[in-house]
Amino acid sequence: MTEEMNQIDVQVPEVGDVVKGIVTKVEDKHVDVEIINVKQSGIIPISELSSLHVEKASDVVNVDDELDLKVTKVEDDALILSKRAVDADRAWEDLEKKFETKEVFEAEVKGGLVVDIGVRGFIPASLVEAHFVEDFTDYKGKTLSLIVVELDRDKNRVILSHRAVVEKEQTAKKHDFLQTLEVGSVLEGKVQRLTDFGAFVDIGGIDGLVHISQLSHSHVEKPSDVVEEGQDVKVKVLSVDRDNERISLSIKETLPGPWSQIGEKVKQGDVLEGKVQRLVSFGAFVEILPGVEGLVHISQISNKHIGTPHEVLEEGQTVKVKVLDVNESEERISLSMRELEEAPKADQEDFRQYQAKEEPSTGFQLGDLIGDKLNKLK
Template identity: 35%
Template sequence: MDVNVSVDQGQQGQSEHNPTDQDLGEEVPVSQDMGDYLEEYQSPKRGDICTGVVIGSDARGLIVDVGLKREGLIPNEDLERLDEETRSAVQVGTEVTVFVLRPEDRNGYPILSIHQAQLSKDWIKAEEMMESGGLYEGEISGYNRGGLIVKFGKIRGFVPASQLVDLPRRLSQDDRRQRLADMVGQQVGLKIIEVDRRRRRLIFSQRRALRSWQEVQRNRVMDQLTEGEVQHGRVTSITNFGAFVDLGGADGLIHVSELGWGRVDNPRQVLTVGDEVDVYVLDVDRQRKRIALSLKRLQPDPWTLIDDHYQGGQLVEGRVTRVLDFGAFIELDLGVEGLLHSSEMIGAPELGPADIVHPGETLLLKIIRIDSSKRRLALSAKQVRQSEWERWVAEQQAAREAQETAEAQVVEAEGDAAEPEAEEAVSEVVAGEVAEPEAEEAVSEPVADEVAEPEAEEAVSEPVA
């Protein structure tokens, strides 16, 4: 078309200017331009990716101008392979990226494909992601006995079972299939480890993406957390200083001091690995990537109940938790700690608190002062009367005797149940001893055979006679 326009312009110039020989000579560059254009033009090749504009449609499909000698055709069969959203978006005037399936059909039209162009883009993207080592987050769409299927744009990739994180190798075939089926629909982090466009192979690994995926999950969870909210999680590990709880991709720490309002010496007495718990978010340190959690903040504060539960002059039992130079801290049944000052202990003046009471010991004490606003509770051993102390000791002794009696009855019952079994075992041994003569008879039989040997010799010697 450009060539025709150039010729028309030349003819128009002749009519207006009556061109001279020099004018005719100026037409030579026009033919040279046309020749240059034809030399520079290269026919499309299969696999080329072009961008064009939809200029029309007919019964065969869409007609697209991609800057070639002739318009290209996108067959209806290719359009049917597109998803509904993409297909409805392709109208006259829409710019589309197409893949050259055939440079020319029998009528000379290039055959193009939007679907293959999308696939080719995805293959290129997969190759770039594999080279860069980028993390891909995808949804598991299916499975087979060898692993999981994950969509990557319009391509289906595969995650071999050997590249999965939570799939033990020694599972039975049925358990393995069930595990794989349960993963369908989950979002997972993956890394591409193989791209082979010719063989249509796209292979992922979850193992190689584990650290990167955990980092992404941690950042995502931390961005969503708010101090003061309640979250649900699972206990993943327990240490002497607290317990770690997984909040769905990020672990938070419940410090031992936040496990309960009372003193907790061993976190394992409160929680077990695998426990599902609700936790209170104390603090989110995004810079240091730390999450502080609490259990006790979801429980009633015992100091708010202390005025209803205790009163001055009341006798209470308590367990010694800590012994210091000035006294001992005593934990009461409500979970609060009171102070037994050294001046309220019973003992010689020259003795220190550590010589009088010991951690874990249970004492009978009297409450002498309560200040719930300051969370203070004062206790005394001196102010416990002799009669009160003797009655408490007698009750303690009676309780111990009752427990010992119950334990003895349990042991006796177990012994009675074991007697029939012992008698049966003895009877089996006795039966074995009675059976010994039969064994002796069996042993004596070969001796009889030896005695019969002379008869055999006589029988052999008869033919010689």
């Protein structure tokens, strides 16, 4: 029976009829109403005011409210009425349409993540937000955008989701953002999470990857040495893959280069401490400032003759070096370790070289020869 047919002028309302009533009195546990067009009063028990638990009837209705009510029982002195039954009938029809069309609607959250939408609707914790929520206390009284994700009238089951609405909005926002994003743009972002290979940064509803090689001008062992989750950073867009929704970012590109104004930081003749980063056949590259390496040519490693740098150096070793030359335009610095060593005295070196030679076959020693000459002088 349709609502229009139910709301006819009836002299003797029957169970199941829908009538209109005016609230005349609100008690704690029930509501008194006067039935329109019928000289009869009615009572709405507090349990029939809403699909949700109600502490006080005044939380739902007020005096002079006009309500559509279903007759649940006919007694001699009054009709027993239900607002909840009428609301539920209308709600199920509306919810079935919303479920089919995935329509987004708003509802106020009551206690325990439930909403009154004519029937009791429930929002599971996993469907509240796109991110993890630990405490739902603040959601009470909050109005959320929702869609129906599960509907079963026989079991009086209505499952709602706010997360689905959020994710749909995020997808649309991400798509629009990707279309306008340009390589070379410098943006503000927030570090979302760290991995072994880099950091994911939120640049406005979408995450981009800052590879570990793009975190700093200097060598980075692990991302947590440079950035932390929740940190605000400035990033430069390196590439955009719209089909796969992948964005490559760089923090390094937004920072002053390590060679910027290097001539003011390092000067010829400076004695510095550095770390050997690489050994090659022609010398050793030593990092003297973060991201700044200079070359110690093999001829400048030691006063002694060496065949390869590996004979006296190893990667990771800390050494002292002297700056021989700084070429800022070509980003080259020449260094020397030899100049910080004490040079051997010439006569000592000659003597060592002489000793290295074979002695005459006569078996005479240098001391014997000098001793003979001294004896003749006597």
